[in-house]
Amino acid sequence: MFRKFQFGLVLVAMLSMGVVAMSCSDEEAEEVTNTTNASAAAKAAPPAAKAAAKAAAPAAKAPKVVETSKTTKAATADDQAAGLGEGDVSWPSLSDSMPSSFSESPLCAAQAAAGTIPALEDRLPDNPLVISPAESIGEYGGTWFRGFTGPADGQNMERPMKDHLLFFGTNMTDVQANIGESWTSNADATEFTITLRKGLKWSDGDDFNTDDIMFWVDNMLSDEEINPSPPAWAKSGGELLKFTALDKETIQINSLEPYGLLITLIASVVVAGPHTRGDGGDGLYAPSHYLKQFHPNFIDGGVAAANAAAEAEGYDNWAKYFLFKNHANANPDSPMMTAWKVTQPITSEQWALERNCFYYAVDTDGQQLPYMDYVVLDLAENLEVLNLKAIAGEYTVQGRHIDLSKLAVFKENSDKGNYRIQFWRQPESGIANLYINEDWGRGPNGSPELASFLTNKDFRAALSMGTERDEINEVFFLGLGEVGGLCAGWDDPNNPGKYIGEDYVQFNPDAANALLDAMGLDKRDSEGMRLMPSGEKIVVTHSVAVAAFEDYEGIDGMVIEQWRQNLGVDGKLDAQERSLWSGRIDTNEAQLNSWESSGRAGAIITPNHLGMVGAGGFIARVSATDHLDGIYADGWMGEWQRLYDEAVSDGSKYAPNLQRVVELNCENVNPITTVMNKPTYTAIIKKNVHNVPNPLPFSYHAQTSGNGFPETWWLEGGNQ
């Protein structure tokens, strides 16, 4: 009779194993593996973007890093010429002219009339941020319905609601005013000031000023419990940046070494604000008036009392409790600076937000933003359900989690669901780049002979020219990607009319074979596969992660077959579960890794794909580690590292060096790109929604859709 009981036990064991196994192959795993909020997005945003050349090109022309005061930018003729999308370019911009009077939504007006909040003029700062919407001045009202996938999906609303001190324009490269209204930098980029708007308020009505920044610096950034590892951006020359409040509105930041990139980083997701980074103790400022009651520096009894209070709530120590309290997504009591404020936490089945009547931005008519009153996100336990709801037209605007491969179904139902489809692309992003590990020869299983070919630019060029990109694009991406190189749109000065590396991305087996013959790979075995001079067959091993964003196993399998047929270069597929796969990069065992690269505009802000610095690991992990110790690699990688260092310290070099480093990647054919610029987000937008920019270029660093200014989006005729 114990059989049954044993059976139950076995079943539980099977259940747990089954689910573990499932978790390894679940695509959604991607998102959650990186747990905290921001990461989810970094990963959730598979590469891509058509808008070719394009959004990065204006960047090169408009270095805004060392600059004083507000920048304003509408879509320029340049952007339009760059063909950023179909139809007319319509982008929002900041306006310098202050409206003569201000007005507010009925929702806030009712609260003000009831006396629960002050009158509008006491809620707005002296100089509100004035945003000129993309198409039209909007009308108040309605709810923004969306779907989300759980507490790891914080980026879902962190992206649209940026609370960064400074933020990007829609083109993702111009730094603009936001909470801060102006900024300065000294000539050698070691001293910066940011001036906040006067009279800013938190969503609970309390004053926002430099006290909130200094609270964060003194009690969070420098606190070992909260920040055992201070974020890398907050250090310069190995020391923490020095923050000084000059007055209630002006903060001064000093760095040990030149740090021209700092302003750009502050505008980007790397620094961001407490809504995005607060749960990790970062975010550059924090609601000091609210958080003091949980911090041992401010309560009687110090650490012991703080710990006791935390334990009473089920937390191990005060720091964990404090970080929970500073995580506005999960704790609606935490005051916010964003357009909407959380009313129901992200840990519930319905994550809800309501307009922040203290928001500091207005439209050009003086109407306080946002236009939409509420944001309601329904929990979808899996992406199929979320996509089904999107197909049914239940979401107002949703790009995140929408599955491009269901495009046909989306199109078929767009009239029934009353929505239109807009692609948000990440300019010059790779979907499945083939990164050749130039340090492989220095690794545990590196063989000098094969390594000599991997580090040979001509070998990589030959592989690149032996790749049939159109076939990959059709088979894996419905033909929606592009087959150009990373440098598309940038004229090669030595080769007018072409861009650097253009020849290498064309299918040209004759030229490729000639190159291979010339480098000593001219002997072949009985199957026609090329042999190295030692007589050993040359075999390139592709290291791919299974169940990642893209079907890398399938794509690389096709590439291997193409190389065998077109070039006689044999290949092998080494498919591993994601964490094992990334382990092989760490131990420098992988020869060739297949992975995305985010848009080239982020090559320096987030250098982990194309670079060989910091956390950069695909092209040369060992060299990246050496670089931390001040050792530069030889050849083009060393040049890449020097240009990177120069851009970080000297803001004026940022834009030119950003282009130059990517050109180095193109010149040296590493990575070998396959298909580029697949739409990153397939956005489902109700037909009565106005002011969504066209096109909306996508990036992680500029937190798309945040760079589309969703506070200006409005619903004609309310929710339909």
Place this chain on the structure above:
Amino acid sequence: MLNFLIRRTVFMFVALFAVTVISFFIINLPKGDYVTAYIAQLQATGSLVDADEASNLRKFYGLDRPLYIQYLKWISQIVLEQNLGFSFEYNQPVTVVIAERLLLTIILAIATIIFIWIFAIPIGIISAVKQYSFWDYLFTFLGFIGLAIPDFMIALIMMYLFFVWFDFSPGGLFSPEFSQAAWSYARVMDLIEHMWIPIVVLGTAGTAQLIRITRANLLDELAKPYVVTARAKGLSEWKVIAKYPVRIALNPAISLTAYILPFLISGSVIVGVVLSLPTVGPMLVKALVAQDMYLAGGIILLVGFMTVIGTFISDLLLLWIDPRIRFEGS
């Protein structure tokens, strides 16, 4: 008898202990831990984490200690403080995170069992009494379909049909306006309105199984001499069938209930994900993916607990109903 109960109880605790060990170590089998995942996030944003910082983070989360110490700390908290630990991802205690979901999981499981009884037993009786009739063939056919199709498949098909026919996307257990509301009469009604789809999906296989079992048992009983005698004595047909053979045929149905319980809970993990139900299933999958080990461990432990308790109850019921088992035990 008493001997048996004691032995059975001791084994129950051994089983529970084994569940905690297995679940804890299985969760830790994949390479890396929560900090690995967290570092991957920092790297994704271009920040760099050196070895010192990583070890600080591990210390912060208590992941630097050997696995068995982590296990002992976890298990002693559970036993001494009824504290299931801390969810890294939710940044909240596990008990807070799963409380409502666990309640809904149990409600769903019990409702499904009731559904199975209500449909399976009468249909099983009809099938047996009217053997080889049209209805018998029909229910047999439907029953085999119900047994053969995996429940997640039924869930997907139902979702699609509902969308195509009724323009309604199922998913979840509540309408939006009730999902966060406090419990009230209206919310219960809303739950009942939404709950029948997952109940049908989860209950189909169990219903089919129980129909077959009831039918087979009843057929055995109906052929026995006492039934013939009862008929010969002129008892009404209804009384002949309902009073004795059905009662005996129901014995397996009762023990089957406990045996179905783990199926319902394990099945509800996948169905819960497919239908987007706010039960513990989808949360378990996500916790495992994120290597949120105490949350995953807590859920597996509770599910295991329910399974072990369920089998224990079924053994007791059998003991009570069937003297043969009682005597074998002592």
